[in-house]
Amino acid sequence: MRGKWLLFAGGTLFLAAGGGALTYYLRQKPAKSVQVASAPALPPGTEVHLTGSIRAVNxxxxxxxxxxxxxxxxxxxxxxxxxxxxxxxxxNETLKETAHEAELEVERAQAKVNEAESQLIAARLEDSRAAADASRARIEFQRAERNYQRQQMLNTEGATPRNTYQKAQQDYEAAKKESDTLQSLSNTLQDRVQGVIKDIDLAKKTLAEKIQNLDSAKTSLSSxxxxxxxxxxxxxxxxxxxxxxxxxxxxxxxxxxDLSQLELVLEPEPPVFKRLKAGQPAVVLIAELPGNGLPATVKSVENGKVVVEFSSPSTLVRPGMTAVGTLKLN
The missing domain is CATH 2.40.50.100 (RNA polymerase II/Efflux pump adaptor protein, barrel-sandwich hybrid domain)
Structure with missing residues (x-):
């Protein structure tokens, strides 16, 4: 009887040990990976609709x-x-200062011209008066000279009183002195007029140069x-x-x-991007233009961007607008 109990206890211990080992093995064994089938690729010719931004070409x-x-x-x-x-x-502050200084130079040069012209008017008026006085004095001198010559001839013949002769001589000498003095003054004033005219010419030349400098400064400023x-x-x-x-x-x-030639820039996902190529036809749909869209052509497919070129029939389409490009997968 005692032997049977020992056999039963040993069997129980064996089963317990075997169960524990099996449990440990199952826990330590890595699970088999399950392969999930990828979604079926879109067939060629499938239309895709991509939103992008319009930009100008020219x-x-x-x-x-x-x-x-x-x-x-x-x-x-x-x-x-x-x-x-x-x-x-x-x-540009330098240009502004240059133009301002040029304006001041023109004003100063113009003031000199105005001053010289005023001096010329005054000199000509004074010269005119002096010339008139000299002419009057010359006429008086000529009259006195003729009278003196007549009295001198009569005095030689003893046909005129000496006092009359002496008076004629005094008048002649006084008239000659006055005529010479006034003529000298007139000549001086004429020289002054010519000098002022030269000053005016020089002042006008300077003014022209200053105006040219001002024009250059204004041109630079307008640039x-x-x-x-x-x-x-x-x-x-x-x-x-x-x-x-x-x-x-x-x-x-x-x-x-040129807003008639435009481009639509699209950035599709990589799976779509690699199935598009340059030269294939496309359609551009713009909300501002009713209809079935505008015919277009893929210009380039590079650097993750697809550029579609198209012609716009309306000035309503502007760069920066959003549009939809419809293309077929290859």
Whole structure:
């Protein structure tokens, strides 16, 4: 009887040990990986609809003409502009000071011309009076000279009183002195008039030079204006008022010149991107244009972007708008 109990206890211990080992083995054994089948790829010819942004093809840049500070821009992105329109201005203090100084120089030169012309008027008036006095004195002298010559002849013949002869001689000498004096004064005033005329010519020459300098300064100052090189639409302005700009900065203002040729830029997911190629047809759907869309062509497929080119029949379509491109997978 005792042997049977020992056999039963040993069997029980064996079963318990075997069960524990099995449980440990199952816990330690790695689970088999389950392979999930990938979603079926879209078949060729499937249409995909991708949203993107419209951009212009033909762009022109308005560069900064000189170093300075941007002033207020009278235009903003989205505004239509015409060729020659002022889009903005670059303030340059050196040019302003040069132009201001040139204006002062012109004013000073003009004042000298005005002063010289006033002096000429006064000199000519004085010369005219002196010439008239000299002419009168010359006539008096000629009259006195003739009388003196007559009295001198009569005195030689003893046919005139000596007092009369002496009086004629005194009148002649006084008239000659006055005539010579007034004629000398007239000659002096005539020389003065010629001198003032020369001063005026020199002053006018100086004024012309100052005006030329002012024109050059104004031209330089006006070159600070930012002018539209062609009709178009303002796309972007690279600086704000008060910011510094440097000469030659190319993208200060960007203008689209032909809104009939546009592009739609799309960024599809990689699985779609790799099944598109350049040259394939597309359709561009724009909310602002009713209908079935505009025919288009894929221009490029690179760097994760798909560029679709199309022609727009309406000026309502502008760069920056959102549109949908419809393409078929290859």
């Amino acid at each position: 762009l022109v840049q308005v560069a900064a003409p000189l170093d300075g500070v941007a002033e207020e821009f009278p235009v903003k992105p989205g505004d239509e502009v015409f060729e020659g329109q002022i889009l903005g201005r670059v303030a 600070a204006d930012l002018l539209a090189p062609a009709d178009g639409l303002v796309i972007s302005i690279g600086k704000s008022a008060g910011e510094e700009v440097h000469k030659g900065m190319p993208d200060l203002i960007t203008i689209a010149t």
